[in-house]
Amino acid sequence: xxxxxxxLVRKIAELDNPTVLGLDPKLDYIPQFIKDHAESIFPDEPQxxxxxxxxxxxxxxxxxxxxxxxxxxxxxxYYEMYGVEALKxxxxxxxxxxxxxxxxxxxxxxxxxxxxxxxxxxxIIGATELLMDQRTQVYGxxxxxxxxxxxxxxxxxxxxxxxxxxxxIFCLVKTSNPSSSDFxxxxxxxxxxxxxxxxxxxxxxxxxxxxxxxxxxVGAVVGATFPEEAVALRKRLPHAFILVPGYGAQGAGADEAxxxxxxxxxxxxxxxxxxxxxxxxxxxxxxxxxxxKATRAEAIEMRDALKAALINRKYI
Amino acid sequence: xxxxxxxLVRKIAELDNPTVLGLDPKLDYIPQFIKDHAESIFPDEPQxxxxxxxxxxxxxxxxxxxxxxxxxxxxxxYYEMYGVEALKxxxxxxxxxxxxxxxxxxxxxxxxxxxxxxxxxxxIIGATELLMDQRTQVYGxxxxxxxxxxxxxxxxxxxxxxxxxxxxIFCLVKTSNPSSSDFxxxxxxxxxxxxxxxxxxxxxxxxxxxxxxxxxxVGAVVGATFPEEAVALRKRLPHAFILVPGYGAQGAGADEAxxxxxxxxxxxxxxxxxxxxxxxxxxxxxxxxxxxKATRAEAIEMRDALKAALINRKYI
Numbered sequence: 072x073x074x075x076x077x078x079l080v081r082k083i084a085e086l087d088n089p090t091v092l093g094l095d096p097k098l099d100y101i102p103q104f105i106k107d108h109a110e111s112i113f114p115d116e117p118q119x120x121x122x123x124x125x126x127x128x129x130x131x132x133x134x135x136x137x138x139x140x141x142x143x144x145x146x147x148x149y150y151e152m153y154g155v156e157a158l159k160x161x162x163x164x165x166x167x168x169x170x171x172x173x174x175x176x177x178x179x180x181x182x183x184x185x186x187x188x189x190x191x192x193x194x195i196i197g198a199t200e201l202l203m204d205q206r207t208q209v210y211g212x213x214x215x216x217x218x219x220x221x222x223x224x225x226x227x228x229x230x231x232x233x234x235x236x237x238x239x240i241f242c243l244v245k246t247s248n249p250s251s252s253d254f255x256x257x258x259x260x261x262x263x264x265x266x267x268x269x270x271x272x273x274x275x276x277x278x279x280x281x282x283x284x285x286x287x288x289v290g291a292v293v294g295a296t297f298p299e300e301a302v303a304l305r306k307r308l309p310h311a312f313i314l315v316p317g318y319g320a321q322g323a324g325a326d327e328a329x330x331x332x333x334x335x336x337x338x339x340x341x342x343x344x345x346x347x348x349x350x351x352x353x354x355x356x357x358x359x360x361x362x363x364k365a366t367r368a369e370a371i372e373m374r375d376a377l378k379a380a381l382i383n384r385k386y387i
Numbered sequence: 388x389x390x391x392x393x394x395l396v397r398k399i400a401e402l403d404n405p406t407v408l409g410l411d412p413k414l415d416y417i418p419q420f421i422k423d424h425a426e427s428i429f430p431d432e433p434q435x436x437x438x439x440x441x442x443x444x445x446x447x448x449x450x451x452x453x454x455x456x457x458x459x460x461x462x463x464x465y466y467e468m469y470g471v472e473a474l475k476x477x478x479x480x481x482x483x484x485x486x487x488x489x490x491x492x493x494x495x496x497x498x499x500x501x502x503x504x505x506x507x508x509x510x511i512i513g514a515t516e517l518l519m520d521q522r523t524q525v526y527g528x529x530x531x532x533x534x535x536x537x538x539x540x541x542x543x544x545x546x547x548x549x550x551x552x553x554x555x556i557f558c559l560v561k562t563s564n565p566s567s568s569d570f571x572x573x574x575x576x577x578x579x580x581x582x583x584x585x586x587x588x589x590x591x592x593x594x595x596x597x598x599x600x601x602x603x604x605v606g607a608v609v610g611a612t613f614p615e616e617a618v619a620l621r622k623r624l625p626h627a628f629i630l631v632p633g634y635g636a637q638g639a640g641a642d643e644a645x646x647x648x649x650x651x652x653x654x655x656x657x658x659x660x661x662x663x664x665x666x667x668x669x670x671x672x673x674x675x676x677x678x679x680k681a682t683r684a685e686a687i688e689m690r691d692a693l694k695a696a697l698i699n700r701k702y703i
Contacts, residue, residue: 097506098516109518110518110519117517117521120517120519146499148497148504148506149503151506151507151511152507152510153515154510154515154517154523155471155475155478155525158471158474159471180497180498181464182498183464184563184564184632184637187464187465188464190413190465191467191468193468194468195467199468201414201433201434201437201469201470202422202425202433202436202437202440203426203436205433209467209469209470209471218496218498218534218536219569219570220534220536220559220571221559221562221564221566221569222564222566222567222568223566223569224564224566225564243536246500246536246537247500248500248501248537249540250537250539250541251537251538253537253538253539253588254536254538254581254585255536257581258575258576258577259573259574259575260573260574260576261574262576265570265573268573269570272569272570321500
């Protein structure tokens with residue numbers, strides 16, 4: 072069975088680009104001509120036309136970037152918001168991106184007690200037994216984000232599915248939002264902060280999942296908005312593959328985004344959602360019909376900015 | 388706008404029963420004759436027949452209990468596991484239970500940064516704008532469980548939707564599983580434990596959501612498996628409505644389950660999923676066709692056990 076982290080490390084090396092394209096398709100982000108087209112296909116069915124618009128938008132962005140961007144991150148909330156039809160677009164997006172050779176990270180931040188976590192794990196990265204002796208992979212994503220507040224019994228079913236299907240997880244350690252300080256930065260009696268205690272467990276849980284490239288399929292989420300913490304967390308988590316949100320629209324630049332990379336510039340991948348999806352809104356030289364070209368141009372700039380930041384590390 | 392906690396308190400008083408029926412319909416829990424019937428309706432479509440079996444099972448359990456049980460808790464994982472068709476059964480279950488007068492708690496344990504939490508809140512307790520100027524309530528549940536690890540910015544969009552739609556949330560404070568100790572029981576430098584720090588924030592966040600009955604629509608999840616902690620948490624959270632998992636199959640009895648109730652026996656609601664759903668498996672005097680009667684009988688026993696435990700409090 073392949074190891075998720077090996078797949079990811081090699082794909083990043085192949086395209087020489089540690090970027091994840093975040094596909095969080097709010098209707099506001101989608102050009103009007105796509106929405107008009109989707110409405111013309113399902114003129115009396117707003118749920119289906121909405122779902123169609125999400126899919127057409129995602130497909131165009133994947134087509135425009137799969138040869139330069141190694142991975143996509145689908146944010147489940149933006150599909151769940153638009154209803155059940157939109158979840159079909161989500162499943163279609165996962166499969167299409169994989170068909171194009173991209174690694175797909177399901178950003179679902181799932182968590183529960185063991186028996187229930189197992190159901191989530193089966194849904195997102197594993198497989199389910201249906202009636203009539205049928206099996207289905209509902210989403211079949213390559214990896215999923217997980218909230219570890221319930222401890223190891225809530226995480227273990229994800230690990231079991233990682234092993235069985237060659238998948239990965241990213242545990243929330245230090246998130247990119249301002250109020251991540253509310254609980255994550257509380258100081259413990261032993262001197263650590265809460266997020267450091269989570270990191271230590273993630274490190275421990277990941278030991279059995281280290282691949283040939285030296286990274287674990289049990290990864291961590293560490294926001295780009297806290298670069299000093301990211302440098303320290305890399306030392307705490309020498310093997311964890313790190314998913315870095317917070318670049319672009321959330322305020323962090325390339326220097327901050329690469330803070331968690333290893334000394335030889337590996338082991339992390341930087342997500343950008345709005346700044347890539349909505350690139351068409353700010354590039355006035357392009358027509359809305361060229362929205363995917365705008366995303367591609369922005370993705371090239373992001374790749375080059377990250378590479379430059381990795382050469383001249385500001386935080387290390 | 389109605390206040391969620393008032394609705395819940397009054398419904399519990401009306402039926403004199405602080406029980407939630409957990410609807411976590413794994414196929415293993417569903418009698419064979421229902422699965423056969425569902426297969427006969429969609430003979431070539433395993434996803435649709437599976438979804439149909441879940442719905443038929445849920446509907447029968449609601450029909451058998453709505454006059455004695457005030458609320459249901461739908462565990463999203465068990466529907467997501469069976470694919471998109473099963474989510475239609477979930478939405479149908481929510482609406483049907485509400486039509487029968489039950490309060491519906493969506494157990495989804497959602498969490499994310501603000502913009503994304505907003506999408507989850509819209510999906511589960513609020514409403515979404517679709518194309519063609521249409522609005523939809525995807526699930527329209529009365530309340531949702533929330534994981535607060537990301538702090539207030541991740542919780543705020545849920546609060547906004549609570550205010551707008553008269554809904555509620557239950558934040559995970561102390562969960563019922565053994566490894567809830569991994570992080571929740573870590574000791575902080577100020578002497579509190581992590582779950583107590585979460586409780587203090589939940590108390591603070593809930594102050595603006597207190598209803599006429601004295602309880603807040605910003606509630607807490609506190610497992611029945613930790614009764615001493617539950618007694619202490621009730622003092623820390625004088626206004627929070629508390630959702631109590633862990634009764635029955637997870638090991639806690641009625642004495643433990645009522646530990647978080649106020650001195651006058653209010654302010655908490657106890658969930659049972661497997662012990663109620665699977666009651667038909669252990670009542671050999673009943674035929675599988677009478678599975679819903681078994682659940683009703685078990686629910687009456689549970690109600691009476693909780694009421695007895697509230698009269699003779701073991702933990703207070």
